[in-house]
Amino acid sequence: VGVGRGRGKMTGWMRVHLGEAAVRAARRRCRLRCRAQGAHPRGACRLRGRGDFMTWTGKNEILDETVAFDELVAMLEEAGAAYAVKRVPKDAMVFWHGEADGNHYYVESGAVELFSVDAAGRRKVIDRYGPGTFFGFHILRDTDLPMSTAQCIEASRVVAIPKESFFKLLHSYPHFADRTVRYLFGLLSMQTREVVNQSFYGAAQRVPMLLAEMAHDCQRGEGASVPGTPTQPMVLPYSNNEVADMLGLSRNSVTTALSRLQSQGVIEKQRNSIRVLDIAKLEEIAQREQE
Numbered sequence: 001v002g003v004g005r006g007r008g009k010m011t012g013w014m015r016v017h018l019g020e021a022a023v024r025a026a027r028r029r030c031r032l033r034c035r036a037q038g039a040h041p042r043g044a045c046r047l048r049g050r051g052d053f054m055t056w057t058g059k060n061e062i063l064d065e066t067v068a069f070d071e072l073v074a075m076l077e078e079a080g081a082a083y084a085v086k087r088v089p090k091d092a093m094v095f096w097h098g099e100a101d102g103n104h105y106y107v108e109s110g111a112v113e114l115f116s117v118d119a120a121g122r123r124k125v126i127d128r129y130g131p132g133t134f135f136g137f138h139i140l141r142d143t144d145l146p147m148s149t150a151q152c153i154e155a156s157r158v159v160a161i162p163k164e165s166f167f168k169l170l171h172s173y174p175h176f177a178d179r180t181v182r183y184l185f186g187l188l189s190m191q192t193r194e195v196v197n198q199s200f201y202g203a204a205q206r207v208p209m210l211l212a213e214m215a216h217d218c219q220r221g222e223g224a225s226v227p228g229t230p231t232q233p234m235v236l237p238y239s240n241n242e243v244a245d246m247l248g249l250s251r252n253s254v255t256t257a258l259s260r261l262q263s264q265g266v267i268e269k270q271r272n273s274i275r276v277l278d279i280a281k282l283e284e285i286a287q288r289e290q291e
Contacts, residue, residue: 065179066131066132066133067106067132067134068132069108069132069159072159073159075169075172075173075176076161076165078172079165079168079169079172080168081164081165081166081169082162082164083159083165084159085108085158086157087155087157088155088156089152089155090152090153090155090156091151091153092152093149093150093151094152094158095136095138095149095150096146096149097117097146097147097148097149098145098146099145099146100144101138101139101144101145102139102144102162102163103160103162103163104134104136104137104139104161104162104163104166105134105135105136105159105160105161106132106133106134106158107129107130107131107132107133107135107156108156108157109156110152110155110157110158111128111129111152111153111154112129112135112150112152112153112158113125113127113128113129113152113153114128114129114148114150115148115149115151115245116147116148117149122244123244123245124245124248125245126148128153134183137184137187139163144163198248202253203247203249203253203256203257204257205286207249207258207261208257208261208266208285208286210243210246211236211261211274211276211282212279212282212283212285212286214236215236215279215282216279216283233268234275234276234279235270235273235275236273236274236275237272237273239273240269261285264281264285265277265278266278266285
C-alpha cells in the first residue's frame with residue numbers, strides 16, 4: 001500500500017485535531033465498502049490511493065507498508081519457522097480480548113478489524129488491516145493476552161505465526177526486525193496523539209471533522225479540480241453506530257452532532273448513510289469547531 005500524496009489543506013489540521021487512527025480506520029472502511037459493491041457509482045463515496053486502503057502524508061508511513069505473501073513465506077521457510085494459513089469467514093473472530101493467543105498474524109486477503117468494548121458496551125474501532133499487513137503484537141507480552149478483539153469484516157485468509165516463529169524472523173532478518181520496531185513506534189505515536197486529541201475535542205468537533213475529511217476524499221475521487229468546492233451531494237456509507245465506533249463516542253452524542261449538521265443544511269441523514277449536501281460549508285464548520 002502506497003502513501004497518498006497531495007492531500008490538500010484538510011489533511012493537516014484534520015490529522016492533528018481528529019486523531020490519526022479514526023481517519024485511517026474510516027478511510028479503510030469506506031474503501032472496503034466501495035470495493036465490496038464492485039463499482040463506484042457517481043455520488044457515492046469513492047477514495048483514491050494506491051492499493052486497497054487509503055493513507056495520508058505526514059503520518060507514520062511505516063504503519064501502511066506491506067509485505068508480499070510470497071516474501072513472508074520465503075522468510076519463514078528459510079528460517080525454519082512454523083506457520084499456518086487459515087481461512088476465516090466474515091464476522092468470525094481471530095482472537096478475543098483477554099483470552100491467551102500465542103500467534104502473530106498476517107493478512108493475505110480480506111480485512112480484519114481490531115476493536116475494544118468498554119463495560120457499558122460501547123465499541124471503539126482501533127484499526128483495520130488489509131492484505132499485506134500484520135497485527136497481533138500481544139505476543140510481545142509475557143502472558144500473550146490480547147488487549148483488544150480481532151474480527152474479520154470480510155472473508156479472509158490470514159497467516160498465523162506462532163510466537164517462536166515470529167522471534168525467529170526477528171533474529172534471522174534484521175530488516176524485518178527494523179520494520180517491526182519502526183511499526184511499533186509509529187503505532188505508539190499515533191495512539192498517543194489520538195489520546196491527547198480525544199482529551200481536547202468533543203463530539204460536536206470531532207464528528208464534522210471526520211465527515212469533512214471523508215467528503216474531501218470522495219470529492220477528489222469524483223475528479224473535482226478544486227478541493228473544497230461543492231460539486232454534488234456525496235453519500236458516505238455509514239450509520240450513526242459506525243461513526244460512533246470510529247470515534248469512540250456514544251451513539252447519542254453522534255446522533256446529536258449529526259442532527260445539528262442536518263439542521264444547518266450541511267448533511268442529510270439517510271438509512272445507514274450520510275448524504276453530504278455542502279462540502280465547503282462542512283469544512284468551514286469543522287475548522288470553526290476546532291478553534
